[in-house]
Every structure is written in C-alpha cells, then in structure tokens.
Amino acid sequence: MKRDLLLFACFLLFIMSAPQFFAGGYLMNVLVFVGINTMLAIALNLLLGYAGQISLGHAGFFGMGAYLSGIMTTTYSLNPWIAMPVAAVVVGCLAGLIGLPILKLKGHYLAMATLGLGIILFIVFNETVDLTGGPSGLSGIPNIEFAGIVFDSDVKNYYLIWGVTLVVMLFSLNLASSRIGRALRAVHDSEVAAQVLGVNARILKVQIFALSAVISSLAGSLYAHTMTFISPASFGFNFSIELLTMVVIGGLGSIYGSFLGAALLTLLPEFLRGANDYDIIIYGALLMVMVMYMPGGLVRGFPDLFRKIFKKKAESGHA
Amino acid sequence: MLEVSGITQIFGGVTALDSVSFAVHKGDITGVIGPNGAGKTTLFNIITGIYRQTAGTVTLEGNDITGLPPEKLARRAMVRTFQNIELFGGMTVHENVMVGMHTKSRSGLLACSLKMPWSISEERRIREGALQWLAFTGISDLADHAAGGLPFGKGRLLEIARALAVEPRIILMDEPAAGLNSQETLALSLLIKRIRDLGITVVLVEHDMELVMDICDRIVVLNLGRKLAEGTPREIQENPEVISAYLGDDD
Amino acid sequence: MQFDQILQYTLSGLSTGAIYALIGIGFSIIYNATGIINFAQGEFVMLGGLLTLSCLELLQLPLWAAIPCSVAVATVVGVLFERLAIRPLRQPTPINLVIITIGGSILIRGLAMLVWGKDTHAIPPFSGDDPIAIGGATILPQHLWILAITLIIIVVNKIYFYHTISGKAMRACSYNRRAAGLVGIDVKRMVLFSFIISSAMGAIAGIIVAPLTMTAYDVGVMLGLKGFCAAIIGGMSSGISTVVGGLILGVLESLGAGLISSGYKDAIAFIILLLLLFIRPQGLFGKADSERV
Structure with a gap:
C-alpha cells in the first residue's frame, strides 16, 4: 500500500521534471505523444491484461473521441470542456451497447468482431465528408483553455496531457487493486469459478469495455485539441495493432508496463528516423518475439532475466 | 433446504438424467454417489446453473431457482467447488479467497477507481475476512503464495476456503477427495464436519465410499441417470439394489 | 437498364466472391485442424500476386511457369511460419x-514492402481483356478464369478431404484432435499440412485476382478479412457453405457498391x-454449437 504510493510519487516526480531537460526541443512534442499513447495503452490493458478480452478496434474509439470533440468544437463552436465529456459519454454508451453482444464471443471471434468494428468506424471517418472532412482531415480545432491559459505550446500541452494521464493511471492502479480488479483477473483465469463466487462476468466485461472506450475517447479528444488537426489515417487498423504491441511489450496486466510499452514504441521511430516506413516490420517482429520469449512483457521479463543470469552465475561460482 | 424434482437431462438423444428427485435437509451432509456415468456431475452442474436441464425444477429454501445463472445462486447463498479445482492461478492464495467475498462487498467501478473512504474500509474488511477463512481451512501460511503453484491438496483447501468466503448456507462439493492421499482425505472429512457445524448444509458427490459412509447423514444413489436409493449410510449399505449396481451383476 | 446493371454487378460480384471463398476455405482448414484463426492468411494472398509479378518481370518466366513457382514460394513461407512461429509457442492460449x-x-x-515497395502493381490478364457479352452485361475473360480455377480447387479439395488417407486424417483432427492423436494420426504433421494447403490456396487466390484488381504489399489485410467473413457466413466449414458464403458476400458487396x-x-x-x-455465430447454415464460440 505504502510502497505503491511511493512508486507512484516517484513516477509523478519523474514525469513532472522531464520538461526541465527536454523543454524547447523536438523531443518535447514526442513526449506529449508518449502521454496520449500511455493513456490508450492503459485503456486497452484494462481490457486485455485484466479482463482477458482482446480488442483490435481501439483506434476506432480513439478516433471517435477525436472526431466528436473536433466536430463539436469547430462546426458547432462548443467549448472543449463541454465537447470532451460529451464525446466520452457517447463513446462509452456506444461501447456498452456493442459490448453486450460482442463480449459473449471468445478469443478469436472477439478479435475479429472488434477488428470489424474498428474498420467500420475508420470507413465512417473517411466517408462522412460533410462531418469529418473525409480523408483530407479536419482542421482548426481549438486548443484547450483553462484559467486564462491557452494550451498551445508543447510544454503546456505536456503538462496538460500528462496531468490527465497521471490521473488515468492513478484511477487504473486503484481499480486494479480493488475488488473489481480482482474480479476481472478472476474472470480471466476461470470464468466459471468467478461466476460461482457471485461475480457477474458478463456485466463486468461490458463495464470494463465501456470504461476502456471512455478512456480512449478522452485520449482522442485531447489529441484533437493539442494537434488542432486530425485525419482518418491516425485511427486505422495499424494503430490498433500498435496499441496492442505497446500493451504486450510492456506487460499484460501491468499499468506501469503500459507506460513502458507506450514510451518505447513512441520513441523508437524517432531514433530510427531513416527507417521511418519500416517500423511496422519491427512491430511485427517485436510482437512475435515477446509472445514467444517474454510473455509477461518487459515489466516482468527483465527481472526474470536478471534473476536467471544471476542464478547461473551463482551456480557456476559454486562449481 | 434444497429440493430437486423430476430433473431430466437429454444430451443429443442420450438420457443422462431421468426424472431424478430428492431433498436435502438443512444442516445435513448429503452424499450423492453412484458408479461412473451415473450422472452425478451432470446433476451438480444443473443444480448450480452451469447446464440448463431438459425438464424438472430445483428449489432452494422454498424458492424456485431453476435455471438461475451461477452468479445469482451465489447471492442466494449457494456455492460449489469443482472436481478439477478451478483456482485463479495468476493470483495469490489470499486474493483467491478475497474474490470469494465479492458478493459481500458493494463498491462499484467508480468508487474503486476513486478510492472512496468507504471502499477503503470495505477493502480492509475483505482482506481480514479472507484471512479468517484461510485460518479455518489451515492454509494461513500460504497466504502470499501464487495459487497456480499450489500442490493439489492445498489447492483443494483453498477452493473450499474461497467458497466459504461467500458465506453460503449450502455448499456443493464435486468429488472433494479426488486426488487426495489418505491423510489429506482424513483431514478433509474433519473439515467438512466443521463446515456443517457452522450451520452450512453440505452436499457432495464422492467416489470415496469410506469418506461418504463416515461423514454423510443421508446418501442418494444414482445409477444410469436414475435415482436408485436414498437413505442413511446404514440403509444404503444394506440395500440389495445398490450392492448389485456397484458389483455390476446385472450385466 | 436497371436489370442489366444488376446483372453486371452480380456477375462481377460472383468472381470476387469466388476469391473470398478460396481465402475463407484457407481460414477454415487451419481453424479446423488447429483451432487457430490465422490472421496472416491474407498475406499469402498478397504474396501470391507479388511473387507472380516478380517471376514474370524479373525472371522472365512464362505465365504457366510463374504461377506454380510463386505458389511454391508462398507455401514455403507458410511452412516457415508454422515452424518458426506457431509450433514453438509455449503458451498457446487463444490470445x-x-x-x-x-x-x-x-x-x-x-x-x-521492403521487397516490392509501396507501389501498386499490375499483372497481365491470363488471356487478354476483350469483354464477353452475357445478356446485357459484359465480363472479362479473367472473371471466367477465376470462376473456373475456384471450381477446380474446390473439387480437388473435396477429393482430398474425402478420398485420401491424409485428407481423412485431417478431418479426424478437426472433429477431435486428441482422439485423432490416440488412433495414431500425427497431429503435428496435419497442422503443418493445413498450413501448406491454406497458404497455397491463398496464393492461388492472390494470383488469379491480381489481373483484375492490381496488387500491392497491403492488399492482404482487406482480402484476408473478407475471406474470414466468408468463412464465418459458412460456419467455418471447409466445404461448400464457405463457398456459398463467399459468393453471397461478393455479390452483396458488388450490389451495395454499385447501387x-x-x-x-x-x-x-x-x-x-x-x-x-x-x-x-455458428454461420448461416450451421446448427447451434456451443463449443465453437
């Protein structure tokens, strides 16, 4: 309990001090994306890592949040502070409605159904040109304003995005260690045993699916308001896969793991500048290697690896 | 307490249970026995809402519970254990039992993620309550172990502790002694008696005759999907039909 | 006018539907033998088309030689995939x-993408592109090729599954893998076979459709998903219901797009x-089967 708080405090300090070192540089902008992607990875992880339900359509929810917020603030000139919660509620309700039949499916079928949903949303973003601007995108989305400050620079956005991300993280950490988090993990391990103990697995799965969609939508709204321009290309199938990769690499069922995965996958392309189109190959290879050799993700894989190496050394020392 | 009447189950033309009826009295340990394929586990799965029967009704404390899903039955204080123990392998022993207290706590998604004061105190109550059940079944020392790595006998005890955490008025155990050695079986029979002494009605499906005859107040015998006999252990032991079914001389 | 239009859309829908059917059967074969939905199925379709392109342009092979060559290479990729990714998996949970x-x-x-770049490539049709008139509609010779080749593959498939020992063994695996293993069927080999057959079928589908729709490194995603859709309509059968599923899908899509x-x-x-x-979830023609979902 105390240790958890201490860990979170350290993390908070780490995040809040980062601009001291990177302010002004291009990296600042990338770190804003790390924040948004962390939020998304946590959302997907709640569903995949805790409840054991896969989704290949989360980019769709992310996109819905971004477009709803964008359309409401441009076409209908609403304040972002109204648009964001409205978008989140709409996306949450939609996810709940779709989740009811969808979450009855298991494993492969669930993967395909969510994938189909993501692609339908992607097509809608592209085709409803009057609303979304179609493939050429939606521009002129206003920045967020709070207490007279307009969040229009990378450093300001950094604090905005990471402020929200840290709150989402704290929420998720709390949730994971609560009776709901336990019930989710129980459903993951043995659905029938969880039901026998009184856990309503179906409702719980729908709830977590909706919550996950709400967080994704919030991330989407924030993305729209910090970028001020959005286009369908950011919300396609490939991005759903990228999110999946983040969660798997960081570690299923670990909130800090989601941060690690998101940070790694967002920063990696920056260091591989020349290979800009080919990062997809690296994702593919990473996904396969992680599932095969480090199914617990980096968060658990590295300590295990150290332990193994250490053990081997100790053994050879004895011999 | 628990009454099943006219339970019939047909799987694709094969009659697994044929109009089985019996009653379980409050505070008793009732054993359901029978040769392999008699339909014992199927009957359990129907009572506990895992299968849907072809015909028949189940009543619990006078209320019709036919076809209710398992999670609703838990809220009506009926719980079961499984023949091949179903633990939450990725969680600790303590957490496993804490899941058992799910129906005894109320904090929702929002209260949990906001860590409201009442959900914190509730969490403390769950934590401590679960420890009591670990102590009751004698596995307190394993509280922080991963449930996935437990030896089978301990896993069985954990599953029982977890079921008790639901605070049931009736517990159904599917072959609790399967896979246990004789020492563990002996300890199990003592544990089951202690569970009854808490005022919990116990129903068990079991192969271990010695255990059944030792602890059960009443026994129901199934054979080939029908109820063959019902009575006290002594009556059952002397029943010629039961003897012939078990020795198989009607073949 | 209206009727001719519908006829036109239906005819072109049937040939894309045949492609979906081939891909869908590939999905079903692997699913039935292993319980895996192979998300990489569409990539073999893409490989078929692009490999043929390379055989034709780089190696200057004639078409009749380029096709078997590229099917063979795609199949080797399928085998490698099974050997290097599926078989070594230590925790083969669905996720x-x-x-x-x-x-x-x-x-x-x-x-x-590294090999062929991001451009869209065209492959010449097998036998010219003079339209053939049917009623008030026209179709291309390639449409006929697609339908004919699909028909041949389905017939060969049927013969394999019902009249050869290894085909029968594979069907046994699909009913009950453990029981099949107990009676001496080498289940692992059947899994490998299923990957061989479905990657070859995928490649063929990719080759015959390429002259109509062009091909590129990323065509596999959509084609694969639609093939899966055909298989779902057909209830994951590796026979005629998936074919019908593919045809229904192709025609509906073509009518929807046109009208x-x-x-x-x-x-x-x-x-x-x-x-x-x-x-x-059991498909349009299937009976309820709680195990499958």
Whole structure:
C-alpha cells in the first residue's frame, strides 16, 4: 500500500521534471505523444491484461473521441470542456451497447468482431465528408483553455496531457487493486469459478469495455485539441495493432508496463528516423518475439532475466 | 433446504438424467454417489446453473431457482467447488479467497477507481475476512503464495476456503477427495464436519465410499441417470439394489 | 437498364466472391485442424500476386511457369511460419495465438514492402481483356478464369478431404484432435499440412485476382478479412457453405457498391460480419454449437 504510493510519487516526480531537460526541443512534442499513447495503452490493458478480452478496434474509439470533440468544437463552436465529456459519454454508451453482444464471443471471434468494428468506424471517418472532412482531415480545432491559459505550446500541452494521464493511471492502479480488479483477473483465469463466487462476468466485461472506450475517447479528444488537426489515417487498423504491441511489450496486466510499452514504441521511430516506413516490420517482429520469449512483457521479463543470469552465475561460482 | 424434482437431462438423444428427485435437509451432509456415468456431475452442474436441464425444477429454501445463472445462486447463498479445482492461478492464495467475498462487498467501478473512504474500509474488511477463512481451512501460511503453484491438496483447501468466503448456507462439493492421499482425505472429512457445524448444509458427490459412509447423514444413489436409493449410510449399505449396481451383476 | 446493371454487378460480384471463398476455405482448414484463426492468411494472398509479378518481370518466366513457382514460394513461407512461429509457442492460449499470427502478418507485410515497395502493381490478364457479352452485361475473360480455377480447387479439395488417407486424417483432427492423436494420426504433421494447403490456396487466390484488381504489399489485410467473413457466413466449414458464403458476400458487396455507395463497399462485409457474430455465430447454415464460440 505504502510502497505503491511511493512508486507512484516517484513516477509523478519523474514525469513532472522531464520538461526541465527536454523543454524547447523536438523531443518535447514526442513526449506529449508518449502521454496520449500511455493513456490508450492503459485503456486497452484494462481490457486485455485484466479482463482477458482482446480488442483490435481501439483506434476506432480513439478516433471517435477525436472526431466528436473536433466536430463539436469547430462546426458547432462548443467549448472543449463541454465537447470532451460529451464525446466520452457517447463513446462509452456506444461501447456498452456493442459490448453486450460482442463480449459473449471468445478469443478469436472477439478479435475479429472488434477488428470489424474498428474498420467500420475508420470507413465512417473517411466517408462522412460533410462531418469529418473525409480523408483530407479536419482542421482548426481549438486548443484547450483553462484559467486564462491557452494550451498551445508543447510544454503546456505536456503538462496538460500528462496531468490527465497521471490521473488515468492513478484511477487504473486503484481499480486494479480493488475488488473489481480482482474480479476481472478472476474472470480471466476461470470464468466459471468467478461466476460461482457471485461475480457477474458478463456485466463486468461490458463495464470494463465501456470504461476502456471512455478512456480512449478522452485520449482522442485531447489529441484533437493539442494537434488542432486530425485525419482518418491516425485511427486505422495499424494503430490498433500498435496499441496492442505497446500493451504486450510492456506487460499484460501491468499499468506501469503500459507506460513502458507506450514510451518505447513512441520513441523508437524517432531514433530510427531513416527507417521511418519500416517500423511496422519491427512491430511485427517485436510482437512475435515477446509472445514467444517474454510473455509477461518487459515489466516482468527483465527481472526474470536478471534473476536467471544471476542464478547461473551463482551456480557456476559454486562449481 | 434444497429440493430437486423430476430433473431430466437429454444430451443429443442420450438420457443422462431421468426424472431424478430428492431433498436435502438443512444442516445435513448429503452424499450423492453412484458408479461412473451415473450422472452425478451432470446433476451438480444443473443444480448450480452451469447446464440448463431438459425438464424438472430445483428449489432452494422454498424458492424456485431453476435455471438461475451461477452468479445469482451465489447471492442466494449457494456455492460449489469443482472436481478439477478451478483456482485463479495468476493470483495469490489470499486474493483467491478475497474474490470469494465479492458478493459481500458493494463498491462499484467508480468508487474503486476513486478510492472512496468507504471502499477503503470495505477493502480492509475483505482482506481480514479472507484471512479468517484461510485460518479455518489451515492454509494461513500460504497466504502470499501464487495459487497456480499450489500442490493439489492445498489447492483443494483453498477452493473450499474461497467458497466459504461467500458465506453460503449450502455448499456443493464435486468429488472433494479426488486426488487426495489418505491423510489429506482424513483431514478433509474433519473439515467438512466443521463446515456443517457452522450451520452450512453440505452436499457432495464422492467416489470415496469410506469418506461418504463416515461423514454423510443421508446418501442418494444414482445409477444410469436414475435415482436408485436414498437413505442413511446404514440403509444404503444394506440395500440389495445398490450392492448389485456397484458389483455390476446385472450385466 | 436497371436489370442489366444488376446483372453486371452480380456477375462481377460472383468472381470476387469466388476469391473470398478460396481465402475463407484457407481460414477454415487451419481453424479446423488447429483451432487457430490465422490472421496472416491474407498475406499469402498478397504474396501470391507479388511473387507472380516478380517471376514474370524479373525472371522472365512464362505465365504457366510463374504461377506454380510463386505458389511454391508462398507455401514455403507458410511452412516457415508454422515452424518458426506457431509450433514453438509455449503458451498457446487463444490470445497469444491471435497476437502471434498478427505479428507474423505484419512482419510478412513489412518484408513485402521492403521487397516490392509501396507501389501498386499490375499483372497481365491470363488471356487478354476483350469483354464477353452475357445478356446485357459484359465480363472479362479473367472473371471466367477465376470462376473456373475456384471450381477446380474446390473439387480437388473435396477429393482430398474425402478420398485420401491424409485428407481423412485431417478431418479426424478437426472433429477431435486428441482422439485423432490416440488412433495414431500425427497431429503435428496435419497442422503443418493445413498450413501448406491454406497458404497455397491463398496464393492461388492472390494470383488469379491480381489481373483484375492490381496488387500491392497491403492488399492482404482487406482480402484476408473478407475471406474470414466468408468463412464465418459458412460456419467455418471447409466445404461448400464457405463457398456459398463467399459468393453471397461478393455479390452483396458488388450490389451495395454499385447501387448504394462505393465508399461504403468495404463496410458492407464488416457489417455482415458483426451481425452474424451477434446473431448467428455458428454461420448461416450451421446448427447451434456451443463449443465453437
């Protein structure tokens, strides 16, 4: 309990001090994306890592949040502070409605159904040109304003995005260690045993699916308001896969793991500048290697690896 | 307490249970026995809402519970254990039992993620309550172990502790002694008696005759999907039909 | 006018439907033998088309030689995939299998992008492109090729599954893998066979469709998903119901694109997919089977 708080405090300090070192540089902008992607990875992880339900359509929810917020603030000139919660509620309700039949499916079928949903949303973003601007995108989305400050620079956005991300993280950490988090993990391990103990697995799965969609939508709204321009290309199938990769690499069922995965996958392309189109190959290879050799993700894989190496050394020392 | 009447189950033309009826009295340990394929586990799965029967009704404390899903039955204080123990392998022993207290706590998604004061105190109550059940079944020392790595006998005890955490008025155990050695079986029979002494009605499906005859107040015998006999252990032991079914001389 | 239009859309829908059917059968064969939905299935379709392109242009092979060559190479990729990714998996849970086949699919697609670039490529039709008039509609010779080759493959498939020892063994695996293992069937070999057959079928589908639709490194995603949709309509059967599923999908899509809006063409398949998964996950023709879902 105390240790958890201490860990979170350290993390908070780490995040809040980062601009001291990177302010002004291009990296600042990338770190804003790390924040948004962390939020998304946590959302997907709640569903995949805790409840054991896969989704290949989360980019769709992310996109819905971004477009709803964008359309409401441009076409209908609403304040972002109204648009964001409205978008989140709409996306949450939609996810709940779709989740009811969808979450009855298991494993492969669930993967395909969510994938189909993501692609339908992607097509809608592209085709409803009057609303979304179609493939050429939606521009002129206003920045967020709070207490007279307009969040229009990378450093300001950094604090905005990471402020929200840290709150989402704290929420998720709390949730994971609560009776709901336990019930989710129980459903993951043995659905029938969880039901026998009184856990309503179906409702719980729908709830977590909706919550996950709400967080994704919030991330989407924030993305729209910090970028001020959005286009369908950011919300396609490939991005759903990228999110999946983040969660798997960081570690299923670990909130800090989601941060690690998101940070790694967002920063990696920056260091591989020349290979800009080919990062997809690296994702593919990473996904396969992680599932095969480090199914617990980096968060658990590295300590295990150290332990193994250490053990081997100790053994050879004895011999 | 628990009454099943006219339970019939047909799987694709094969009659697994044929109009089985019996009653379980409050505070008793009732054993359901029978040769392999008699339909014992199927009957359990129907009572506990895992299968849907072809015909028949189940009543619990006078209320019709036919076809209710398992999670609703838990809220009506009926719980079961499984023949091949179903633990939450990725969680600790303590957490496993804490899941058992799910129906005894109320904090929702929002209260949990906001860590409201009442959900914190509730969490403390769950934590401590679960420890009591670990102590009751004698596995307190394993509280922080991963449930996935437990030896089978301990896993069985954990599953029982977890079921008790639901605070049931009736517990159904599917072959609790399967896979246990004789020492563990002996300890199990003592544990089951202690569970009854808490005022919990116990129903068990079991192969271990010695255990059944030792602890059960009443026994129901199934054979080939029908109820063959019902009575006290002594009556059952002397029943010629039961003897012939078990020795198989009607073949 | 209206009738001719519908006839036209239906005819072209049938030939794309045949492609979906071939891909869908590939999905079903692997699913039935292993319980895996191979998310990389579409990549073999892409490989078929692009490999043929290379055989024709780089190696200057004639078409009749280029086709078997590229099918063979695609099949080797399928075997490698099974050997290197599926078989060594230590915890083959459904989620891990989904993730690993997705990883494989991305990797193959990415490598294809390295080899062939991001451009769209055209392959010449097998026998010219003089339209043939049928009623008030016209079709291309390539449409006939597609239908004919699909028919041949389905017949060969049927013969294999019902009249050869290894085909029968594979069907046994699909009913009950453990029991099949107990009677002496080498289940692992059957898994490998299923990957061989379905990657070859995928490649052939990719080759015969390429002259009509062009091909590129990323065509596998959509084609694969639509093939899966056909398989779902057919209840994951590796026989005629999936063929019918593919044809239904192809025709509906073509009619929808022609009569409603071409932008939503791809959405049609996925709306059908979602509706079916919600209402009849066992497929249009299947009986309820609680095990499968």
